[in-house]
């Protein structure tokens with residue numbers, strides 16, 4: 001999905017690598033698209049790395065590591081990564 005380079009070799013294993021970028025950046029209120037992106041993330045081998053990156057750089061919008069931007073705000077605010085990610089998994 002993201003074409004940034006650097007020392008993030010985990011991106012080469014991303015399940016979203018060959019998928020349309022737009023899927024991971026749904027417009028506000030597009031719950032179906034958001035759910036589809038999160039479903040891809042659930043089977044991604046590098047979900048943890050992706051989520052760590054997104055939490056460390058809150059300038060990233062869209063779906064990363066199976067979370068939306070709002071999910072990540074809650075994670076950072078509440079420090080409940082496991083709870084939020086688990087909740088996301090069930091949707």
Ligand code: SF4
Nearest residue numbers: 014016041044050065
């Ligand atoms: S967790 Fe989701 S957004 Fe992150 S690399 Fe995997 S498929 Fe892409």
